[in-house]
Amino acid sequence: MTMSSDARIPSTLIHRLYTQKSDVGWLLSAVCIALLLSIPIFSVLSSIFFPASEVWQHLKSTVLAEYIRNSLVLVLGVSLGTLLLGVPTAWLCSVCQFPGRKLFSWALLLPLAFPPYIIAYTYTGLLDFAGPLQTYLRTLFDWQYGDYWFPEVRSISGAIVMFSLVLYPYVYLLARTAFAEQSASLREASHSLGMGLRETFLLIAFPLARPAIVAGLTLVIMETLADYGTVQYFGIPTFTTGIFRTWFGFGDRIAATQLASILLLTIFALILIERWTRQPERFQGQSKGTDVWSYALSGREAIFAVLFCSLPILLGFFVPGIQLVSWAIKTAPDVIDRSFFMLILNTVRLAVIAALLVVICATLLAYAKRVSKQFAIPYAVNISAMGYAVPGVVIAVGVLLPFAWLDNFVDAWLQMHFGISTGLLITGTLTALVFAHVVRFLALGLNSVEANLAKIHRSIDDVAQLLGHKTLNRFLSVHLPLIRSGVLIAGLLVFVEVIKELPATLVLRPFDFNTLAVRTFELASDERLADSASSALIIVAVGILPILILNRSITKATLPHGT
Amino acid sequence: MEPRLDVRQLSAELRGNAIVQNATLQLSPGKIGAILGPSGCGKTTLLRSIAGFQVVSAGEIYLRGKLFSKKGFTLPPEQRHIGMLFQDLALFPHLSVEQNIRFGLRKLTEEEQRNRMYEVLELTGLASDQKKHPHQLSGGQQQRVALARALAPKPEILLLDEPFSSLDPQLREQVATDVRKILKRENVTSILVTHDQHEAFAMADEVGVMNEGHIAQWDTAYNIYHRPKTRFVADFIGLGSMIAAKVIDDTTLDTEFGIMTGKLSNSVVPGQMVDLLIRPDDIPHDDSSAITALVEEKRFRGADFLYKLRLVSGSHLLCYAPSHHNHQLGEPIGIRIDVEHLVVFPQTDQTSASRIIP
Numbered sequence: 001m002t003m004s005s006d007a008r009i010p011s012t013l014i015h016r017l018y019t020q021k022s023d024v025g026w027l028l029s030a031v032c033i034a035l036l037l038s039i040p041i042f043s044v045l046s047s048i049f050f051p052a053s054e055v056w057q058h059l060k061s062t063v064l065a066e067y068i069r070n071s072l073v074l075v076l077g078v079s080l081g082t083l084l085l086g087v088p089t090a091w092l093c094s095v096c097q098f099p100g101r102k103l104f105s106w107a108l109l110l111p112l113a114f115p116p117y118i119i120a121y122t123y124t125g126l127l128d129f130a131g132p133l134q135t136y137l138r139t140l141f142d143w144q145y146g147d148y149w150f151p152e153v154r155s156i157s158g159a160i161v162m163f164s165l166v167l168y169p170y171v172y173l174l175a176r177t178a179f180a181e182q183s184a185s186l187r188e189a190s191h192s193l194g195m196g197l198r199e200t201f202l203l204i205a206f207p208l209a210r211p212a213i214v215a216g217l218t219l220v221i222m223e224t225l226a227d228y229g230t231v232q233y234f235g236i237p238t239f240t241t242g243i244f245r246t247w248f249g250f251g252d253r254i255a256a257t258q259l260a261s262i263l264l265l266t267i268f269a270l271i272l273i274e275r276w277t278r279q280p281e282r283f284q285g286q287s288k289g290t291d292v293w294s295y296a297l298s299g300r301e302a303i304f305a306v307l308f309c310s311l312p313i314l315l316g317f318f319v320p321g322i323q324l325v326s327w328a329i330k331t332a333p334d335v336i337d338r339s340f341f342m343l344i345l346n347t348v349r350l351a352v353i354a355a356l357l358v359v360i361c362a363t364l365l366a367y368a369k370r371v372s373k374q375f376a377i378p379y380a381v382n383i384s385a386m387g388y389a390v391p392g393v394v395i396a397v398g399v400l401l402p403f404a405w406l407d408n409f410v411d412a413w414l415q416m417h418f419g420i421s422t423g424l425l426i427t428g429t430l431t432a433l434v435f436a437h438v439v440r441f442l443a444l445g446l447n448s449v450e451a452n453l454a455k456i457h458r459s460i461d462d463v464a465q466l467l468g469h470k471t472l473n474r475f476l477s478v479h480l481p482l483i484r485s486g487v488l489i490a491g492l493l494v495f496v497e498v499i500k501e502l503p504a505t506l507v508l509r510p511f512d513f514n515t516l517a518v519r520t521f522e523l524a525s526d527e528r529l530a531d532s533a534s535s536a537l538i539i540v541a542v543g544i545l546p547i548l549i550l551n552r553s554i555t556k557a558t559l560p561h562g563t
Numbered sequence: 564m565e566p567r568l569d570v571r572q573l574s575a576e577l578r579g580n581a582i583v584q585n586a587t588l589q590l591s592p593g594k595i596g597a598i599l600g601p602s603g604c605g606k607t608t609l610l611r612s613i614a615g616f617q618v619v620s621a622g623e624i625y626l627r628g629k630l631f632s633k634k635g636f637t638l639p640p641e642q643r644h645i646g647m648l649f650q651d652l653a654l655f656p657h658l659s660v661e662q663n664i665r666f667g668l669r670k671l672t673e674e675e676q677r678n679r680m681y682e683v684l685e686l687t688g689l690a691s692d693q694k695k696h697p698h699q700l701s702g703g704q705q706q707r708v709a710l711a712r713a714l715a716p717k718p719e720i721l722l723l724d725e726p727f728s729s730l731d732p733q734l735r736e737q738v739a740t741d742v743r744k745i746l747k748r749e750n751v752t753s754i755l756v757t758h759d760q761h762e763a764f765a766m767a768d769e770v771g772v773m774n775e776g777h778i779a780q781w782d783t784a785y786n787i788y789h790r791p792k793t794r795f796v797a798d799f800i801g802l803g804s805m806i807a808a809k810v811i812d813d814t815t816l817d818t819e820f821g822i823m824t825g826k827l828s829n830s831v832v833p834g835q836m837v838d839l840l841i842r843p844d845d846i847p848h849d850d851s852s853a854i855t856a857l858v859e860e861k862r863f864r865g866a867d868f869l870y871k872l873r874l875v876s877g878s879h880l881l882c883y884a885p886s887h888h889n890h891q892l893g894e895p896i897g898i899r900i901d902v903e904h905l906v907v908f909p910q911t912d913q914t915s916a917s918r919i920i921p
């Protein structure tokens with residue numbers, strides 16, 4: 001380097017001196033994390049290349065079509081259900097004025113606290129033959145068994161209703177944000193051109209919110225396809241139950257993994273479709289909201305709005321919540337004992353370890369992406385985050401397969417050379433379980449940390465650099481304090497999701513290691529619904545936490561700054 | 564002739580605050596009116612009341628003699644047959660130029676829609692852009708699409724809400740003049756809301772100056788400038804200063820420059836002390852004049868200098884001088900007094916004479 005260029009571009013030089021050496025470190029760490037976290041996905045995908053076994057042939061000729069049909073019916077039904085519940089409520093809460101709107105716009109998120117399997121158990125207990133509703137009807141009308149028809153909850157349509165009741169908040173939330181961000185003048189322009197409320201919604205508001213609604217639907221479909229607890233309990237054969245059955249029932253790991261890979265590819269295709277539909281929408285931020293103009297509802301319209309918004313909150317949160325509480329009160333004395341506290345302790349331990357690891361990896365990846373110019377880092381970050389799309393069952397399969405192979409390999413090698421048998425080192429340990437959760441929920445943490453990091457202006461980095469702080473020091477003294485709350489929230493979100501997670505935990509937990517979710521599932525499967533209420537209630541209560549945070553961050557973001 | 568738009572003693576509230584108070588205006592068919600006022604004066608709320616987006620708390624709005632708004636009644640915007648040009652243009656981003664323009668033409672047949680669309684595309688000079696989407700157009704083109712869309716359904720009245728505020732200041736007057744030509748060709752009655760007097764003067768046949776919720780004066784642009792009816796209008800429009808004067812009779816004033824005669828703008832009584840409005844263009848600079856004043860401040864504006872001068876009495880005057888008349892601060896320069904309109908306001912306790920208006 002010549003003197004003259006030194007003098008001309010000193011800032012570039014300083015930049016290089018400080019960053020180049022540490023760059024490789026960032027790259028290596030990011031790539032290592034990405035490689036490690038992508039093991040389950042790639043091991044599942046690689047199963048496509050294994051020859052089809054007899055079991056696979058059997059599956060193909062018997063149940064595969066049914067899995068596909070059931071999954072399709074579920075997905076279509078739940079999509080329709082969440083659209084019908086999510087979009088109108090979002091419209092009402094974002095652009096209309098009616099009594100209780102503020103309360104509703106928050107409370108409509110509450111059903112998100114219920115994992116689908118818990119609401120399914122609760123409604124089954126509530127509505128089955130011996131449940132309070134049918135018993136009441138029988139005493140009221142003096143009916144006997146067989147005198148009347150009552151809808152069967154444990155059916156595919158029942159499952160559709162259950163999923164819709166707890167998953168519509170995804171559609172609601174994204175649609176509400178989209179409607180609220182649409183400039184009021186667009187609606188006004190439509191009215192000034194002679195269009196009424198209905199046409200304005202159909203021709204302007206809805207098409208403009210479509211990308212957000214599709215994104216919400218994609219999340220809904222991913223959750224529906226990933227569910228194991230509900231469909232298993234309702235006896236609906238789908239991919240997730242099929243994977244379980246093939247793995248444990250038939251003992252054919254390859255065929256189970258091949259099923260998993262079909263599910264995985266379906267979900268990847270779904271994500272691609274979602275990205276593709278979003279592509280041409282380049283008109284964000286074209287117009288800014290100036291006047292806050294909303295439709296003031298009164299009289300019959302207002303009553304309708306209140307009823308329409310109350311319905312999903314009641315059915316998706318309060319009715320099952322009250323049922324759970326009443327069960328829990330009845331059964332708590334029998335259920336809550338030493339082992340119950342061990343259960344809580346185990347669950348919290350698992351969730352805390354997983355959350356910590358996610359936060360560390362996420363912060364490292366997000367920061368590496370920010371400070372390093374290595375082109376491979378963003379790819380590594382994206383690969384690390386892939387797990388968010390992968391159902392828990394699929395991750396479990398993807399973890400078991402390579403780890404079992406590794407365990408066997410190590411064991412065989414040591415036995416051959418040293419005559420020591422190690423048995424299973426990783427499989428069936430807490431390590432495997434924690435690893436699966438980190439894979440599944442890294443993206444959740446990453447989003448939160450990245451969003452917070454992005455809020456820090458680049459010039460802050462430059463200032464710290466000019467004041468002589470090296471990368472690590474810069475992170476500790478400047479960035480970390482600024483993103484601390486974001487990191488905490490990331491950890492909390494992961495903590496809650498780990499507690500709610502069922503299928504991966506069910507498969508991967510060490511012998512004798514139970515979590516609240518698994519215990520709830522086991523008791524419910526034994527038809528001890530009332531006994532399962534205490535653990536279910538804790539899961540739901542914990543599930544409310546992220547809703548509070550979500551609501552706070554959204555109201556902060558969309559608060560009008562005055563006109 | 565029956566006025567196209569008739570706003571009578573209108574009041575409107577926003578979140579409990581009275582924003583428009585007792586505003587009255589009339590506009591004849593084919594005329595372009597401008598409502599001019601500082602931010603917060605209620606002009607946008609008045610416009611939105613006319614559009615039907617704002618509920619009124621008192622008074623009435625009539626269009627073509629039909630009641631549009633009164634307390635407790637608001638004809639929905641979509642039934643008013645009005646056109647509106649929004650500050651942020653509000654082009655539908657998911658629709659092409661053609662679809663945007665045809666949006667308000669749904670009630671017409673396919674052929675009528677097409678004909679009208681080509682008419683307004685032609686009118687606004689957009690013929691080659693009809694298939695594009697708004698984000699593919701420049702700011703000026705987007706402006707014209709918004710205008711074409713608003714004009715397409717042949718509205719009874721066109722409302723323009725600060726329509727040029729997104730444009731570069733240098734462009735505004737030109738665009739305003741262009742828009743005026745289009746509106747005049749279509750013969751559409753229009754109301755413009757703006758805080759920019761140059762924009763209002765360039766566009767409008769009649770200008771209303773709005774202050775604290777009511778229309779302080781509704782008049783031609785010329786009269787608004789030269790015959791302001793209130794001190795606020797005199798203040799808000801153009802530059803100027805006030806000097807003290809004493810009323811001799813209906814047509815005569817005694818000032819520090821001597822006796823001035825002309826028709827007095829306000830009714831005053833002989834012997835009363837008043838402030839006389841002096842515009843910079845009333846004070847031509849003349850090196851040979853016997854009257855002189857000291858240069859206290861000067862502002863170079865390219866074609867001219869704006870001098871703030873101090874008279875012997877201590878009062879101030881503003882004066883434009885061609886920019887080659889470059890005088891130094893503190894230097895006495897010659898001026899002539901060439902006041903055509905004697906605009907006077909009774910002196911009050913709060914106002915003192917010789918107040919300079921920015």
